[in-house]
Amino acid sequence: MPFLSVKNLGVSFGGLKAVDGFSLEMGKDELLGLIGPNGAGKTTVFNLLTGVYAPSQGSVSFNGKIISKLRTSAINDAGIARTFQNIRLFKNLSVMDNVRIALHGSMRYSPLTGILRLREYWEQEEETDRRAVEILEVFGLSDAKDEKASSLPYGRQRKLEIARALGSSPKLLLLDEPAAGMNHSETSELMDTISFVRKKFSVAILLIEHDMQLVMGICERIVVMDYGTVIASGSPEEIKSSKVVIAAYLGE
Amino acid sequence: MEEIRKKHFRSFAINFLLLAALYAIFLASFKSGILNNYYQGLICYMLINIMLTVSLNLTTGFLGQLPLGHAGFMAVGAYASGIFTKTVLLPPAVSLALALAISSLMAFACGIAIGVPALRLKGDYLAIITLGFGEIIRNVILNLKITGGTSYRGIPQHAGFTSIFWITAACVYIISALISSRHGRAILSIREDEIAAEACGINTTFYKLFAFSLSAAAAGAAGALYASYQTVLTPASFTYNQSIEMTIMVVLGGMGSITGSIASAAVLTLLPAFLSDLAKYRMLIYSILLIVIMIFKPAGLLGSREFSMRRLIAKLRRREAN
Ligand SMILES: Nc1ncnc2c1ncn2[C@@H]1O[C@H](COP(=O)(O)OP(=O)(O)OP(=O)(O)O)[C@@H](O)[C@H]1O
Ligand SMILES: [Mg+2]
Numbered sequence: 001m002p003f004l005s006v007k008n009l010g011v012s013f014g015g016l017k018a019v020d021g022f023s024l025e026m027g028k029d030e031l032l033g034l035i036g037p038n039g040a041g042k043t044t045v046f047n048l049l050t051g052v053y054a055p056s057q058g059s060v061s062f063n064g065k066i067i068s069k070l071r072t073s074a075i076n077d078a079g080i081a082r083t084f085q086n087i088r089l090f091k092n093l094s095v096m097d098n099v100r101i102a103l104h105g106s107m108r109y110s111p112l113t114g115i116l117r118l119r120e121y122w123e124q125e126e127e128t129d130r131r132a133v134e135i136l137e138v139f140g141l142s143d144a145k146d147e148k149a150s151s152l153p154y155g156r157q158r159k160l161e162i163a164r165a166l167g168s169s170p171k172l173l174l175l176d177e178p179a180a181g182m183n184h185s186e187t188s189e190l191m192d193t194i195s196f197v198r199k200k201f202s203v204a205i206l207l208i209e210h211d212m213q214l215v216m217g218i219c220e221r222i223v224v225m226d227y228g229t230v231i232a233s234g235s236p237e238e239i240k241s242s243k244v245v246i247a248a249y250l251g252e
Numbered sequence: 253m254e255e256i257r258k259k260h261f262r263s264f265a266i267n268f269l270l271l272a273a274l275y276a277i278f279l280a281s282f283k284s285g286i287l288n289n290y291y292q293g294l295i296c297y298m299l300i301n302i303m304l305t306v307s308l309n310l311t312t313g314f315l316g317q318l319p320l321g322h323a324g325f326m327a328v329g330a331y332a333s334g335i336f337t338k339t340v341l342l343p344p345a346v347s348l349a350l351a352l353a354i355s356s357l358m359a360f361a362c363g364i365a366i367g368v369p370a371l372r373l374k375g376d377y378l379a380i381i382t383l384g385f386g387e388i389i390r391n392v393i394l395n396l397k398i399t400g401g402t403s404y405r406g407i408p409q410h411a412g413f414t415s416i417f418w419i420t421a422a423c424v425y426i427i428s429a430l431i432s433s434r435h436g437r438a439i440l441s442i443r444e445d446e447i448a449a450e451a452c453g454i455n456t457t458f459y460k461l462f463a464f465s466l467s468a469a470a471a472g473a474a475g476a477l478y479a480s481y482q483t484v485l486t487p488a489s490f491t492y493n494q495s496i497e498m499t500i501m502v503v504l505g506g507m508g509s510i511t512g513s514i515a516s517a518a519v520l521t522l523l524p525a526f527l528s529d530l531a532k533y534r535m536l537i538y539s540i541l542l543i544v545i546m547i548f549k550p551a552g553l554l555g556s557r558e559f560s561m562r563r564l565i566a567k568l569r570r571r572e573a574n
Contacts, residue, residue, distance in 0.1 A: 050451060071457075072450035082451055090444035092556070093437075100434075101441045105453040107434045111462075114433030115426050121433065122257055128434075168453050 001064055003028040003204065004172060009048055009058035009068075010228070018044045020228040022058070028171075031198055031205045033219035035239075037249055041228040042208045043085050046174050050082050051075045063171060077105060081170035083161040085177050085208075091150040095141060095160055098149050099132040102167025106131075132167065138197065139163045155186050159193070166197065172204045173197075179211045187211055191218050216240070224248065263560065275417055282413065296413055296481055298521040299420040300474050305501040305517035306424050306510055307470030312499065313507030313556070314431060315463040316443030320379045321366070323494035324386030325468040327487070328362050329355030329475025331399050334407040334485050348410040352419070352476045359472020362389075363465030371460045386492050393487045404485040411480035419477060423470050428510050428558075430466075439463045443508075493535075500538050504545055506552030511559040516552075 004026040011019050019041045026032055034042050047053045049060060051072040060068040067075050081102070090098050107124040114121050136142040139159040144152060149160060158178055165173055178194070179187045191214055198205055209215045215222060216236040224232040224239060226248040232239060239245055278295060281287040287295070308322045333351035342350065362385075370381040393399040430436045438459045441449035446456050479485055501520050505512030524534045545552065 052447060052451075071455070072447070073453050073455045076451060076453035084448070084451075088445045088448040088451075090441050090448065092444060093440060097437060097440075101437050101449070101454065102452040104434050104438055109434070111430065111433070111435045114435055115429045117260070117429065125434075126256070164452065 001061070002026065003030075003063060004206075005061045006045075006049070007059050007061075009045070009055050009060065011044065011048055011053050011056050017228050019048060019055075022225070022229055024223060024230065026172075026204060026206065029198075029202065029204055030221065031194075031219055032207065033215040033222040034206060034208045034225065035210070035215055035222060036225035036231075037251070040225040040248075042225055043176055044228075045225070046082060046176055046208065049075075049174065050080060076168055076170075079169075079171035080174065081165035081168045081172075082174035083158075083165050083176055083178060085180070087157050087161055089149040089157055089161060089164070091148070093149060094146050095136065095149055095152065096129070096132055096145040098160060098164045099135055099167045100128055102164045103128045103131060105168055135163050135166050138166075138200065139193065155182055158182070159190075162193075162197070166201055166203070169201075170203055172206065175205060175207045175209075177208055177210060179209060179214050184213075187214055190214070194218060266565075271421055275414075278413065278417070292413055294522065294525050296411075296416045298518055299416045300478050300481075301498075301501065301517040301521045302514050303420045303423050303474040303477070304471055304498050305505065305513040306427055307467045307474070308498050309502045309505075309507065309510065309513045310427055310430075310439075310467040310470075311464050312502045313509070313513075314436070314443060315439050315460060317371070317460070317464070318379050318499075319370075319382040319464065320492060320495045320499065321382030321384075321386035321389075322467075322471050322498045323490045323492065324382070324389040325359040325362060325471035326475035326478070326494075327386075327389050327393060327490035329359045329472025330479040330485055330490070331393055331404065331475075332358045332472070333476035334404055334479040335398060337410060337480060338407050344408070344410040347408070348415060348476075348480055351410070351480060352473050355472040355476035356469040357472075359475070360465050360469035362472075363468030364461060367461045367464040367468075371457070371464060383492055383495070386490070386495055390487045390490055393490075399487075400485075402486060402488075405483070407479055407483045407485070409480060409483050411477045416477050416481060419473065423473065424510065424514065427470070431510075435459070435462070497538070500542055503552055504541060506554035506556060508556035509552065509554040509558060511557070512552055512554030515554070 002025045004024070006022060006024040009019055009022040010017065022041070022045055034045065036042055044053065048055050051070055055068055058068070059066060063079055065078060067078055070078065090101060107128060109120045109124050133142050133145065136145055139162065141156060141160055141163060144156065149157065152160060162175065162178060179190055182190060194205065195218055197203065207215070207219065219236060222233065222236055222239045223230055224245050231248055232242050232245050234242070282292050304322060304326060311317050311319055333355040336354055337347050337351050340347070366382060366385050370378050373381065394401060438449070438454045441452065441454055442456050442459055449456050501516045502513055504520070505516030520538070
C-alpha cells in the first residue's frame with residue numbers, strides 16, 4: 001500500500017468544482033511538487049487532505065489508514081502537518097509557544113498533574129522546551145524564541161510556520177507556497193532548509209509553489225493541476241517540456 | 253532546567269506569603285474592629301466577584317468566546333449548595349466542602365449541556381444561547397417549589413471570610429496554573445486561530461468545552477460561597493445584568509489577564525460602595541468607563557500582562573544597583 005494514496009478526490013463550492021477527480025500517490029520519502037495556475041485548486045487539495053474541508057467524493061488513505069473522514073486534529077495525530085498560504089500563526093503568543101502548541105500531542109500529563117505541577121509536568125515541559133528550541137535552531141529562530149510571533153518579519157514568520165508544523169513530528173509535511181514573498185537569496189536559503197529538514201526529520205514533503213526556481217530545483221517529481229484535477233506529472237525536465245502544462249500556464 | 257523549577261517554586265512561595273500576609277491584615281482589621289461587619293461583607297463580596305471574573309476570563313479572554321450566562325451558572329451553584337446545606341445537616345466544614353463539590357459539579361454539567369450545542373456556533377449566537385440559558389435558569393428557580401420562589405431563606409452560614417478568601421485564592425491559582433500548562437496553551441491557540449490549532453493536533457471541540465465547563469464549574473463554586481455566606485437567595489440576584497457586569501469586569505481588566513480581572517473586580521465592587529452616591533449611576537459609570545477604555549486601551553487596563561512579584565523585586569533591585 002502506498003504511503004499516501006488519494007483517489008478521485010473532489011469538492012465543490014456552490015456550483016464551482018474546485019477539486020474534481022484528483023488522484024495522487026506518494027512515497028514515504030518523496031519530495032513532491034504540486035504546481036498549477038492560480039485557482040487550479042492546489043490549496044483546496046491541502047484543505048481536503050487535512051480535513052479543513054470534507055470531500056464530497058473520493059478517499060484519502062495515509063500510512064495504511066483511511067483519513068478522509070477524520071477531523072483535522074486527528075489527521076495531524078495520524079502524521080500530517082501543514083503550513084498555510086496566508087500565514088496562520090498564533091500571533092499574540094511567543095515564538096516558543098507556537099512550537100510548544102504543536103508539541104501538545106507529544107505530552108501526556110493530565111490537567112490535574114499540570115495544575116499541581118507534579119513531576120511529570122516538569123519532565124514533559126522540559127523535554128518539550130528542549131525539542132522546541134532544537135527545531136527553532138534549524139530555522140535560525142532560537143534567538144527570537146521569547147518574542148511575539150507577530151513581531152517577526154514576514155520571512156521569519158514563514159519559517160516559524162514550518163517550524164511549528166514540524167513540532168507535531170509529522171511523517172508528511174504539506175507546505176503551501178513557503179517561498180511566497182521571499183526574495184531570490186531567501187528562496188535559495190529556504191531550499192537548503194527544506195532539503196535539510198527532509199533528511200533531519202525524515203519527513204515526506206508535498207509542496208505547492210509558484211517559484212519555479214525552487215520547485216524545479218528541489219523536487220524529484222512534480223504534479224501539475226488545472227481546473228481541480230491532475231493534468232500532468234513527471235520529472236522537472238518532463239514537466240518543463242510538456243505541451244499540456246505550457247498550454248495550461250498560457251491559459252489556452 | 254532544575255533552575256526553572258526552583259524559580260517557579262520561589263515565586264510560588266513569595267506569592268503564597270504575600271497572600272498569607274494579606275489574609276492576616278484583613279483578619280486583624282476585622283477582629284480589632286477597624287473594619288466593621290459591613291466592610292467584612294463587602295470584602296467577601298469582592299472576593300466572590302474576583303472568582304467570577306477570573307473564571308469568566310477563562311472563556312472570554314483565554315478561549316476567546318463571548319458567553320453571557322455566567323450568572324446562570326452561579327445561580328445553579330448557589331441554589332444547589334443552599335438546598336443541600338439546608339436539608340442535609342452536617343458539621344459546617346464538611347457541609348461546605350460537599351456543597352462546593354456538588355455546586356461545581358452541577359454547574360460543570362450545565363456547562364457541558366449548554367456548551368455542546370452552543371460552542372458550535374460563533375460570536376453572537378453563543379452570547380444569545382448563554383443569555384437564554386441564564387434567563388431560563390432564573391425562571392426555573394422562580395417557579396420551582398424546592399427553590400422557594402422569590403426567596404430561599406434559612407441557609408446555614410457555613411462560609412466566612414477565611415473560607416471565601418482561601419477558596420478564591422485556590423480558584424485563581426488553578427486557573428493561572430492551567431493557563432501555563434499544555435491544556436492552557438491549547439485553549440489559547442483556539443483564541444488565536446482555530447484552524448491552525450486543529451492543524452497542530454488540538455481537538456478544538458474538546459478544549460472549548462473543557463474551558464467553558466471549567467469556567468462554569470468555578471462560577472458554580474462562587475455561587476456556593478455566595479449562598480453559604482448570604483444565607484438568603486433570590487432569583488433577582490442572578491439576572492443577565494449580573495452576567496453583563498461580570499463581562500464588563502473582564503473586559504476592563506484586560507481579556508487574558510488574570511491580574512487585570514482581579515484588579516477590576518476589586519475596584520468595581522469597592523468603588524460603588526465607597527461612593528454610595530454614585531451607586532445609582534453604577535451602570536452609567538460602567539458604560540462610560542467601558543467606552544473610554546475601548547477608545548484609549550482596547551485591550552483593557554492590563555491587556556494580557558500579568559503582575560509578577562518576582563519581576564517587581566528584580567526591577568527594584570536593578571534600580572537600587574544603578
Ligand atoms: N472556501 C471556499 N469557498 C468558495 N470557493 C472557494 C473556497 N476555497 C477555494 N475556492 C475556490 O476554489 C478554486 C480553487 O482555489 P484554490 O485556493 O485551491 O486555488 P490555488 O490553486 O491554491 O490557487 P493559488 O495559486 O492562487 O493559491 C478557486 O476558484 C477559489 O476561488
Ligand atoms: Mg493556493
